[in-house]
Amino acid sequence: MSGHPSAYEPKTGFTKWLDSRLPVVRLAYDSFVDFPTPKNLNYWWTFGGILAVCLATQILSGIVLAMHYTPTVDGAFASVERIMRDVPYGWLIRYIHANGASMFFLAVYIHMARGLYYGSYKAPREVLWILGCVIYLLMMGTAFLGYVLPWGQMSYHGANVITGLIGALPVVGDSIKAWLMGGPSIGNQTLQRFFSLHYLLPFMIAGVVILHIWALHVPGNNNPAGVEARKDPEGLKKDTVPFHPYYTVKDGFAIVVFLIIFAAFVFYMPNVLGHADNYIEANPLVTPAHIVPEWYLLPFYAILRAITFDIGPIDAKLLGVIFMFGSIAILFVLPWLDTSKVRSMRYRPVARQFFFGFIATMLLLGWCGASNPDDPIIPMGSDQLVVSYTDANGNEATQTYEEYEAAATFRDQKLDEGVDAAIAVAKAPAFRFVHLAQILTLYYFAYFLVILPLLGLREKPKDEPTSIHKAVLGNDRAAPAPAE
Amino acid sequence: MKFLRFISAGLGAAALVASAHAAGGALHPHEPEGGWEFTGPLGELDMESVQRGYQVYREVCASCHGMRLMHYRNLGEPGGPFYDPEYPNANDNPLVKSFAAQDEILSTEPNDVGDYDYRPARTSDPFKSPYPNEQAARAANGGAYPPDLSVITKARPGGASYIYSLLTGYPEDAVISTRTVEVPAEDVTDSEASEEEVEAEEGAAVVEETETVIDVGHMDKLSHGDAHYEGELIQPLGQYYNPYFAGDTTPQWEGDPRHAPPGGFLAMPPQLTPGRVSYMDGTEATVDQMARDVSAFLQWAGEPKQKQRKSTGFASMIYLVILAVLLWFSFHRIWRKVDH
Numbered sequence: 001m002s003g004h005p006s007a008y009e010p011k012t013g014f015t016k017w018l019d020s021r022l023p024v025v026r027l028a029y030d031s032f033v034d035f036p037t038p039k040n041l042n043y044w045w046t047f048g049g050i051l052a053v054c055l056a057t058q059i060l061s062g063i064v065l066a067m068h069y070t071p072t073v074d075g076a077f078a079s080v081e082r083i084m085r086d087v088p089y090g091w092l093i094r095y096i097h098a099n100g101a102s103m104f105f106l107a108v109y110i111h112m113a114r115g116l117y118y119g120s121y122k123a124p125r126e127v128l129w130i131l132g133c134v135i136y137l138l139m140m141g142t143a144f145l146g147y148v149l150p151w152g153q154m155s156y157h158g159a160n161v162i163t164g165l166i167g168a169l170p171v172v173g174d175s176i177k178a179w180l181m182g183g184p185s186i187g188n189q190t191l192q193r194f195f196s197l198h199y200l201l202p203f204m205i206a207g208v209v210i211l212h213i214w215a216l217h218v219p220g221n222n223n224p225a226g227v228e229a230r231k232d233p234e235g236l237k238k239d240t241v242p243f244h245p246y247y248t249v250k251d252g253f254a255i256v257v258f259l260i261i262f263a264a265f266v267f268y269m270p271n272v273l274g275h276a277d278n279y280i281e282a283n284p285l286v287t288p289a290h291i292v293p294e295w296y297l298l299p300f301y302a303i304l305r306a307i308t309f310d311i312g313p314i315d316a317k318l319l320g321v322i323f324m325f326g327s328i329a330i331l332f333v334l335p336w337l338d339t340s341k342v343r344s345m346r347y348r349p350v351a352r353q354f355f356f357g358f359i360a361t362m363l364l365l366g367w368c369g370a371s372n373p374d375d376p377i378i379p380m381g382s383d384q385l386v387v388s389y390t391d392a393n394g395n396e397a398t399q400t401y402e403e404y405e406a407a408a409t410f411r412d413q414k415l416d417e418g419v420d421a422a423i424a425v426a427k428a429p430a431f432r433f434v435h436l437a438q439i440l441t442l443y444y445f446a447y448f449l450v451i452l453p454l455l456g457l458r459e460k461p462k463d464e465p466t467s468i469h470k471a472v473l474g475n476d477r478a479a480p481a482p483a484e
Numbered sequence: 485m486k487f488l489r490f491i492s493a494g495l496g497a498a499a500l501v502a503s504a505h506a507a508g509g510a511l512h513p514h515e516p517e518g519g520w521e522f523t524g525p526l527g528e529l530d531m532e533s534v535q536r537g538y539q540v541y542r543e544v545c546a547s548c549h550g551m552r553l554m555h556y557r558n559l560g561e562p563g564g565p566f567y568d569p570e571y572p573n574a575n576d577n578p579l580v581k582s583f584a585a586q587d588e589i590l591s592t593e594p595n596d597v598g599d600y601d602y603r604p605a606r607t608s609d610p611f612k613s614p615y616p617n618e619q620a621a622r623a624a625n626g627g628a629y630p631p632d633l634s635v636i637t638k639a640r641p642g643g644a645s646y647i648y649s650l651l652t653g654y655p656e657d658a659v660i661s662t663r664t665v666e667v668p669a670e671d672v673t674d675s676e677a678s679e680e681e682v683e684a685e686e687g688a689a690v691v692e693e694t695e696t697v698i699d700v701g702h703m704d705k706l707s708h709g710d711a712h713y714e715g716e717l718i719q720p721l722g723q724y725y726n727p728y729f730a731g732d733t734t735p736q737w738e739g740d741p742r743h744a745p746p747g748g749f750l751a752m753p754p755q756l757t758p759g760r761v762s763y764m765d766g767t768e769a770t771v772d773q774m775a776r777d778v779s780a781f782l783q784w785a786g787e788p789k790q791k792q793r794k795s796t797g798f799a800s801m802i803y804l805v806i807l808a809v810l811l812w813f814s815f816h817r818i819w820r821k822v823d824h
Contacts, residue, residue: 084787085553091792249811473823
């Protein structure tokens with residue numbers, strides 16, 4: 001798989017025999033034992049291993065859950081609770097699977113942010129990055145499908161919102177929507193195909209993960225210094241350490257710390273990341289007051305809802321869908337949008353500020369996605385009372401008041417005159433969540449489409465170290481050893 | 485340490501979700517005085533309270549609310565309120581058997597001639613349902629459907645505190661009054677005024693009607709805190725105001741519409757009155773006590789395995805922490821000769 005010469009030497013008769021027929025042990029040895037890995041990787045690099053653990057956990061727990069789950073609209077909700085109540089350790093398996101999805105996304109977001117910061121998507125790792133984006137897309141699909149399966153209120157109404165988005169696409173939207181739902185509306189047939197697809201997609205993820213690792217092992221790891229490990233044997237020896245035991249033990253430590261956080265959710269706050277409404281069985285006739293997706297999709301939900309205006313012939317709904325899908329599609333072309341030759345933002349002080357702005361943007365977008373778009377963040381002025389009544393000429397008229405007493409007196413006076421009158425609230429102008437979301441959406445796209453392309457051409461980066469070895473040894477403050 | 489950053493990222497995610505739940509115009513549910521016993525990583529349900537709570541459920545709630553996910557046997561299983569180590573199989577537990585046998589249910593199996601008989605419930609049966617179906621439940625409750633209580637503590641933000649706050653949160657008698665208002669006769673439908681009233685007023689342009697009015701500003705639950713509500717709530721017929729119930733009070737509010745009181749109207753009248761049940765263990769059945777007990781019972785019923793969850797969690801955490809420490813030292817030993 002990798003470019004470096006194989007150091008594997010079969011020792012026993014059997015491994016020699018196998019090696020000349022199917023060199024699978026050699027492959028594993030070269031990929032996960034002897035693989036030369038930059039020696040300056042920090043803890044942000046442990047999330048690849050953590051993600052592999054997450055995927056395995058989800059698949060294993062999911063297989064057991066599928067043994068007990070009933071994919072019918074009448075049985076799904078009760079079967080999930082039956083798993084929690086009557087299946088031995090079913091509560092544990094189900095909580096691991098439900099919280100595991102959140103942990104998976106937490107890890108993938110850190111993994112992606114690390115890639116963004118250290119420029120891991122740049123040549124020669126473009127394909128590696130794109131495969132990662134494919135995995136992320138598949139993960140979002142899998143998570144959405146899985147969230148429908150317990151058949152709670154958010155499952156049903158969330159599915160309604162998402163399939164509605166696809167229906168907004170011109171020409172093909174309705175056909176795709178009908179195909180996804182298996183009919184004109186969400187029902188038993190939808191649940192059954194979602195279950196089938198939810199079982200299929202993780203194995204597709206696993207397949208792409210293999211490609212992802214393959215694409216990683218051809219150029220080798222990027223590293224915090226952003227300079228390639230030297231290719232000559234002596235330089236390679238100075239810049240890298242074999243993956244095992246150096247990174248197996250470091251990743252292993254990080255994985256166990258991650259599992260402690262994971263376990264804290266599973267054992268002590270298993271429902272805190274979910275929505276209470278999803279413990280109410282789906283009822284198509286009752287729509288929840290606020291339909292919100294799971295936390296990991298909130299930023300994109302905020303982008304969707306931020307678009308409240310039409311542009312030319314494209315109406316706001318379709319435009320919102322375009323922006324939401326566009327925000328993910330843009331990641332695929334990132335390697336060609338960033339014009340800087342310097343990988344690590346350690347040496348790009350200006351870009352680094354924009355990067356932290358981007359992280360803040362994503363967190364704030366999540367906040368917007370969780371909030372009601374019309375709620376004020378910064379109120380400007382106070383709400384007014386408007387009394388509307390019919391005036392002497394029979395026209396609609398209004399009068400505005402600050403004080404309730406005055407408004408009520410005026411209304412009663414009008415009512416006594418035999419005229420219809422009523423008080424309504426005129427909301428004060430305010431800076432609302434939808435406005436914040438619009439600004440943040442603008443920054444999101446500007447970061448990829450304007451800042452990264454232009455900055456690479458105009459900024460003056462700091463000097464990069466000549467090698468990983470120098471980056472580690474030199475008293476270059478920008479490249480300290482990990483805190484430990 | 486760098487891991488603090490990772491942990492804070494996790495907490496950030498949790499905070500995001502928490503903010504998603506904070507929305508809504510109802511009063512925030514609160515714990516009973518002294519708090520719950522079951523909160524925290526080591527907290528356990530007070531099983532005597534859960535036992536009393538089962539009595540409250542059976543004698544008060546069960547006449548309208550079903551618990552279709554619960555079986556009688558659950559009461560005697562490990563972690564259940566009537567678990568007895570002498571009867572590891574809950575189906576042998578005489579107390580649980582007697583609870584089941586007190587309920588008559590329609591058998592799900594046909595008899596020899598193909599009819600369905602009523603028979604005493606067995607431990608393996610689900611809790612008796614108060615109504616045969618949703619339509620029957622609605623018909624008996626003025627159109628409202630009493631929700632199933634099996635997972636109610638997981639299905640409401642605030643959980644057991646919500647149940648407790650709702651049950652004890654109704655306006656006290658002192659702030660409820662009635663008044664007579666005159667409404668145009670054509671607006672009156674039969675359901676709103678009794679027939680005699682309509683007859684007595686026949687021919688008149690207006691009829692008198694009795695309205696229930698709540699002086700919200702003087703309600704115990706709403707009078708402390710910085711918000712003050714000046715005005716009156718007109719309670720619709722067959723509906724009851726509760727500041728903890730998610731809803732909208734503005735249409736029924738006579739006062740400044742910018743400061744309508746929190747909460748909403750629900751079809752369930754206040755249920756708990758002092759002495760409503762006679763506790764088998766002799767505990768005094770105050771409203772607070774009953775609300776607390778039944779909330780604890782529903783907390784258990786929402787997740788009968790929560791005790792097992794916490795004890796397994798404790799062991800898992802110890803294991804993981806030891807493993808992390810060992811790996812930490814292995815990591816340092818292996819890397820000691822490498823600058824990195």
